[in-house]
Amino acid sequence: MTIRPLAAVAPFAARSLAALLLLVAALTAPGSAGATIWNPKTFTLDNGLQVVVVENDRVPAVTQMIFYKVGAADEEPGKSGLAHYLEHLMFKGTERHPNGEFSRLVALNGGQENAFTSQDYTGYFQSVARDRLELIMELEADRMANLILTDAVARPELDVVIEERRSRIDNEPGAQLDERAGAVLYLHHPYGIPIIGWKHEMEGLTTEDARAFYARHYAPDNAVLVITGDVTVDEVRPLVEKYYGPIPARGIAPRTRVQEPPPLTARRVEMASPLVRQPEWNRSYLAPSYLAGEADQAYALQVLSEVLGGGATSRLYRRLVVERKLASSAGTYYSPDTIDLSRFAIYVSPRDGVPVEDVEKAVDEEIAAVLAEGVDPEAVARATARLESAAVYARDGLQAGARSLGVAVAAGRSIADVEAWPERIATVTAEEVDAAARLVLRPERSVTAILLPEKPAI
Amino acid sequence: MTTRFAAALTVALALVLGIAAAPARAAEVHEVVSPGGITAWLVEDHSIPLIAVDFVFRGGAALDPAGKEGLAEFTSVLLDEGAGDYDSQAFQRTLEDNSIQLGFNAGQDNFSGRLKTLTKNRDLAFDLLRLSLTEAHFGADSVERMRAALLSSLSRSMENPDRIAAQAWWAAAFPNHPYGRPVSGTPESLAALDVADLRGFVDRRFARDNLVVSVVGDITPEALGPLLDSTVGTLPAQASSWDVPPAVLENPGSVTVVERAIPQSVVVFGDLGIARDDPDFYVAHVMNHILGGGSFNSRLYEEVREKRGLAYGIYSYLYPLDHASLIMGSVATQSARLAETVAVLREQWGRLAEEGVGETELDEAKAFITGSFALRFGSTDGVAGIVTAMQLQDLGIDYLDRRNALIDAVTVEDVRRVARRLLDPGTLTITVVGAPDPLPDGAIVKNAE
Numbered sequence: 001m002t003i004r005p006l007a008a009v010a011p012f013a014a015r016s017l018a019a020l021l022l023l024v025a026a027l028t029a030p031g032s033a034g035a036t037i038w039n040p041k042t043f044t045l046d047n048g049l050q051v052v053v054v055e056n057d058r059v060p061a062v063t064q065m066i067f068y069k070v071g072a073a074d075e076e077p078g079k080s081g082l083a084h085y086l087e088h089l090m091f092k093g094t095e096r097h098p099n100g101e102f103s104r105l106v107a108l109n110g111g112q113e114n115a116f117t118s119q120d121y122t123g124y125f126q127s128v129a130r131d132r133l134e135l136i137m138e139l140e141a142d143r144m145a146n147l148i149l150t151d152a153v154a155r156p157e158l159d160v161v162i163e164e165r166r167s168r169i170d171n172e173p174g175a176q177l178d179e180r181a182g183a184v185l186y187l188h189h190p191y192g193i194p195i196i197g198w199k200h201e202m203e204g205l206t207t208e209d210a211r212a213f214y215a216r217h218y219a220p221d222n223a224v225l226v227i228t229g230d231v232t233v234d235e236v237r238p239l240v241e242k243y244y245g246p247i248p249a250r251g252i253a254p255r256t257r258v259q260e261p262p263p264l265t266a267r268r269v270e271m272a273s274p275l276v277r278q279p280e281w282n283r284s285y286l287a288p289s290y291l292a293g294e295a296d297q298a299y300a301l302q303v304l305s306e307v308l309g310g311g312a313t314s315r316l317y318r319r320l321v322v323e324r325k326l327a328s329s330a331g332t333y334y335s336p337d338t339i340d341l342s343r344f345a346i347y348v349s350p351r352d353g354v355p356v357e358d359v360e361k362a363v364d365e366e367i368a369a370v371l372a373e374g375v376d377p378e379a380v381a382r383a384t385a386r387l388e389s390a391a392v393y394a395r396d397g398l399q400a401g402a403r404s405l406g407v408a409v410a411a412g413r414s415i416a417d418v419e420a421w422p423e424r425i426a427t428v429t430a431e432e433v434d435a436a437a438r439l440v441l442r443p444e445r446s447v448t449a450i451l452l453p454e455k456p457a458i
Numbered sequence: 459m460t461t462r463f464a465a466a467l468t469v470a471l472a473l474v475l476g477i478a479a480a481p482a483r484a485a486e487v488h489e490v491v492s493p494g495g496i497t498a499w500l501v502e503d504h505s506i507p508l509i510a511v512d513f514v515f516r517g518g519a520a521l522d523p524a525g526k527e528g529l530a531e532f533t534s535v536l537l538d539e540g541a542g543d544y545d546s547q548a549f550q551r552t553l554e555d556n557s558i559q560l561g562f563n564a565g566q567d568n569f570s571g572r573l574k575t576l577t578k579n580r581d582l583a584f585d586l587l588r589l590s591l592t593e594a595h596f597g598a599d600s601v602e603r604m605r606a607a608l609l610s611s612l613s614r615s616m617e618n619p620d621r622i623a624a625q626a627w628w629a630a631a632f633p634n635h636p637y638g639r640p641v642s643g644t645p646e647s648l649a650a651l652d653v654a655d656l657r658g659f660v661d662r663r664f665a666r667d668n669l670v671v672s673v674v675g676d677i678t679p680e681a682l683g684p685l686l687d688s689t690v691g692t693l694p695a696q697a698s699s700w701d702v703p704p705a706v707l708e709n710p711g712s713v714t715v716v717e718r719a720i721p722q723s724v725v726v727f728g729d730l731g732i733a734r735d736d737p738d739f740y741v742a743h744v745m746n747h748i749l750g751g752g753s754f755n756s757r758l759y760e761e762v763r764e765k766r767g768l769a770y771g772i773y774s775y776l777y778p779l780d781h782a783s784l785i786m787g788s789v790a791t792q793s794a795r796l797a798e799t800v801a802v803l804r805e806q807w808g809r810l811a812e813e814g815v816g817e818t819e820l821d822e823a824k825a826f827i828t829g830s831f832a833l834r835f836g837s838t839d840g841v842a843g844i845v846t847a848m849q850l851q852d853l854g855i856d857y858l859d860r861r862n863a864l865i866d867a868v869t870v871e872d873v874r875r876v877a878r879r880l881l882d883p884g885t886l887t888i889t890v891v892g893a894p895d896p897l898p899d900g901a902i903v904k905n906a907e
Contacts, residue, residue, distance in 0.1 A: 057505075058503065058505050058506070058836070059832060059833075059835050059836045060832060061832055061833055061836060091754075100764070103754040103755060104755060104822070107752060107754065107755045107822070107825075107826040107830075108822050108825050108826060108829075109825070109829055110825065110826055110828065110829015110830040110831070110832070110833070111829070111830065111833075112753075112830060112833055113754070127833050127836075128829075128833075129829060129832060129833075155767070156763075156764070156765065156766060156767030157767065158767070159766075159767030159768070160763055160767050160769070160770055161770075162792075163722065163767070163768070163769050163770045163790070163791060163792065164770040166721050166722035166790070166792060167722060167770055167790050170720070170721045170722060171619050171720045171721065171722045171724070171790075172617075172618075173617070174617075274719065275617050275718065275719070275720070276617055277613040277614070277616055277617055278610055278613035278614045278617070311550070311554055312546075312547070312550035312554070313547055313550050313551045313554055318547070321603060321607075322546070322547065322599075322603065325602075325603070325606075328603075328606045328607040328609075328610035328611075329607060329610070349610050349614075351606045351610070352606060352609055352610060352613075382551075382554070382555055385555065386554055386555065386557060389557035389576060390557070392506065392507060392508060392557075392576055393508070393557070393574075395506050396506055396508055396837050396838055396839070397836055397837040398833060398836025398837065399836075
């Protein structure tokens with residue numbers, strides 16, 4: 001069994017609930033999955049709302065998940081945390097359903113709900129018994145167009161998101177280091193700014209900022225609606241037309257973001273804290289995604305991640321933990337779902353008494369060996385087979401498919417592209433994995449982050 | 459409740475109470491008895507080619523001998539590190555290459571595990587489970603590697619304010635009972651454990667008479683019976699007997715502050731609760747939902763987060779253990795407002811005891827608890843977990859048919875009575891990790907180390 005440190009599963013991604021949930025989705029259904037898994041059906045309303053339906057009659061329940069194509073990376077400079085703050089404020093009521101009533105009605109009807117914000121999108125979901133779909137659709141459509149924000153409800157919520165930041169980041173040295181490493185990995189692109197926001201900018205966010213952000217980005221022509229569960233597309237369509245259809249399109253402008261300059265320099269960040277007892281080492285490389293950089297490498301990079309760091313027989317675990325006994329855990333993380341450049345991360349916990357430098361040297365040796373000799377073709381075959389089987393597990397669960405499909409479509413990918421995932425993974429060869437490794441595992445693309453116990457005062 | 463919601467609520471309640479809510483039962487549970495006499499509860503579901511097996515051996519970390527804390531957990535991470543003809547890497551490789559998920563977990567009262575497999579790899583999966591339970595190697599190399607991993611994980615948890623707060627609560631409440639000792643052990647106790655301890659754990663704890671098995675998914679009773687025999691049929695008939703004394707909550711009402719230089723203080727609170735087999739358990743369940751169990755709708759959530767912006771979240775839950783029954787909860791807030799948060803918590807705790815709940819508030823809580831039950835059957839894991847709990851807690855195989863009626867029968871008078879019995883802010887035991895300023899009333903401060 002491998003024991004993975006909580007914080008190091010996603011060295012840099014663990015910035016928000018959103019990022020964590022996305023990671024879970026990525027691990028259970030790497031990247032996304034294909035037609036043979038969920039067999040989604042789609043249509044688009046005249047006002048531009050894209051709708052995806054996954055029929056699944058295992059339980060008499062249904063999930064509605066809406067994705068707005070706006071995330072933290074779309075905030076204006078100086079307004080970091082605004083997308084996530086608005087996510088919280090979306091529960092503050094409309095004229096028809098005043099503050100508190102949304103969650104009250106969902107609960108009253110036995111529903112479960114939550115919301116999440118990533119760099120690229122903001123999402124909201126509810127799961128209810130199948131005969132309550134109309135209710136949650138009415139509620140979600142209502143707040144797409146009619147949110148009312150006042151200082152009276154918005155100010156206490158700003159305190160809440162600042163407390164959320166304290167919980168996730170300020171109380172955890174590892175999270176603080178991850179935040180700074182992310183800021184250094186992305187020299188210019190807004191992915192370097194934490195989703196939850198820099199605290200000094202969060203403190204300056206106003207109710208008017210939230211109103212303006214809502215008015216600019218929340219509209220049917222900037223949203224993807226995913227319905228999964230015990231319902232057919234023929235049942236869903238009239239309801240969607242009834243509740244979302246009357247909301248006018250706003251002519252939302254396509255997103256524009258500044259892009260990274262070519263990486264030229266290897267970077268290091270190091271932090272020591274009296275709260276830390278256990279040193280940690282990780283490294284992130286700027287990497288292509290499905291949509292950015294050398295996007296055709298995204299499949300080979302998923303296989304590379306599995307071969308290098310996916311579990312107890314992966315190369316890094318076997319070499320560093322089992323054979324050389326330098327580390328207590330080792331692994332990798334890569335998700336190609338981002339709109340802009342993603343990251344390929346390696347994380348290692350040194351074994352007690354082993355200097356961090358020894359661990360780093362050992363990782364560098366493994367990388368050098370992979371680049372010089374290539375990966376083991378048998379390991380590639382095992383990894384692709386394993387990833388394909390993950391597709392069956394991805395069908396299990398109340399919201400199966402909703403998240404992966406919504407993320408992909410909101411990012412601008414086609415359903416067909418999502419559907420092709422199993423066969424694209426299956427055809428990845430060892431040579432392609434080697435080429436992807438040579439492309440990405442380069443010092444100048446990387447940030448190495450080291451967390452240390454604070455040295456005792458002499 | 460404020461008046462502006464009243465009209466909409468009337469409509470919504472009519473919708474909920476007038477129409478049949480979500481089907482109360484989303485799964486049929488059947489008892490399967492193998493040819494060899496092993497019993498399992500089965501929920502068949504052939505819609506996806508997956509099978510999940512939940513199994514529990516009664517007797518958990520509370521049985522770890524003094525000075526050997528962490529024994530159950532240490533065992534739990536070594537069962538898949540080589541067994542039978544497979545060495546550690548071969549065992550892991552076989553799991554991975556066949557997409558078989560196998561894991562074990564040590565709790566305070568129970569040692570549990572879960573197997574999940576694609577139907578096509580069913581027989582291999584059950585055989586790997588058999589090997590892990592009956593022929594684990596405990597090879598020196600694996601033992602030392604996992605010892606290092608556990609020590610590393612323990613070090614990390616000593617940096618985690620949530621973990622520190624929880625451990626401090628248990629230590630303060632049960633200083634003289636196994637529940638007060640850490641399930642994950644201490645650096646010293648982990649260092650002291652050896653292979654004989656681990657083998658002894660398997661020999662004493664893994665038996666047929668303390669075993670509970672639940673199976674969910676793509677398998678028939680006919681196929682399951684022989685697999686039960688081949689997988690656990692060779693286990694000893696009886697586990698070693700054990701005796702854990704009832705846990706007496708000590709220092710009720712104490713407030714302990716563990717100092718740490720962090721900007722947000724983490725609070726764990728708790729008191730004696732109610733046993734799972736107490737006739738008033740369902741009343742307490744509904745009461746707790748109103749107090750702090752409803753994720754976005756509880757009184758604590760409303761008062762602490764919505765009205766005052768004090769915290770990202772606050773919750774409470776019933777925690778009925780075998781030897782102590784508790785009601786517990788947690789919240790985290792900035793140092794300057796910790797005392798205020800604790801005051802609000804105590805006030806709400808006392809208010810529910812004194813005033814009880816209103817009819818509408820109760821109806822809404824019951825509507826959620828009964829209506830959302832079906833959502834818990836959405837994944838094979840979720841179903842397996844419920845079926846295991848039904849067996850462990852002796853709820854009866856027809857529990858799914860009866861459960862919502864038990865909730866619906868709860869009255870305002872019931873909640874008033876049980877709240878008065880359970881909720882006393884004067885005995886609410888609180889631990890805080892951080893640097894609160896001002897300190898909450900009655901706090902005793904402990905230094906960081």
